[in-house]
Amino acid sequence: MTPGAAATPGAAGAVARGGPWPVTEAEARAVQEELRARVERADHAPPPGTPGTLLAGVDVAYDDTHDTVAAAAVVLDGATHEVVARATECARVPFPYVPGLLAFRELPAVLAALERLDRVPDLVVCDGYGLAHPRRLGLASHLGVLTGLPTIGVAKTPFRYRHGPVGAVRGDGAPLLDGTEEVGRALRTREGVRPVYVSVGHRVGLDSACAHTLDLARRYRLPETTRRADALCRAALREALEDAGRAGH
DNA sequence: GCGACAG
C-alpha cells in the first residue's frame, strides 16, 4: 500500500522501516502534543454499503515473554464484506504498555502491515480510541495522521470516560464524555450485549463512524474488520513463534 | 499519596 493521499508519507515510511520512534514516555507525549493539531475532523469516508469501497481492520497480538508483536491488516469489500486483501508483520515490541501511549506499542507493526497491502482502503477501523484520549490522539487518530487515511476507533471498554444509559435497541447510543466534551459514543451493536465505544480517528465524523460500526457489526458485538484482523494477527503470532522454535531446536 | 488505567 502506498497511500497517495498520505499527509506525511515520509514519516509513515520511516516508521515502517524502523526509523525514529520515541523511547521515553515524555518523548511519546511530546509527539502526541505535536501531532494532535494535524487531526482532521471533516468527513471523507464513503457511506456504509458503497460499492467499490474498501474497509480495513487492523489489530495486534503479543507474546511479551518472546518480545514479539504480530500485526494484521485485513481489507473487506464495502458492499459484501468479503475479504479482498490481507497482510501481516511481526516485530520486536517497541514500547511498553502505558495507558494513553498505546499507539507507540502498536503502530510500527500496524504501519508495516498496511504498507504490505496491495490495496489502499477508504477507511481503517482500529481497536481502541481516536479522539477519546487525554491528548486527543488515540491510536486511531495517530494512525490517520501518519497515513492520511480516514480512520475510526472502536474500543471494548470505556477507558477513563463516562456515559449515560444506552438504549436497549441495536443502534442506540449515548455520548462518551470527558467532562462536558463529547469525545465519542457508547454504541449498542447488539441487543442484550455490552455496547462498544466509538470515536473519531481522522477525516471521519462521529455519526459516520457509528454508521460504519453498525454496518460492520451485525452478527457480533465487534466490527467484522477487527474480528478478521484479530484472528489473522493471532495466527501470524502463532506461526512466528513456531518458526522461531523450530529454528532454535 | 491513591486509584484508575484503550490494548
Place this chain on the structure above:
DNA sequence: ATCTTGTCGC
C-alpha cells in the same frame, strides 16, 4: 494484551 474450565444459551 494474556493467563485459563466449565457453563449457560441460541
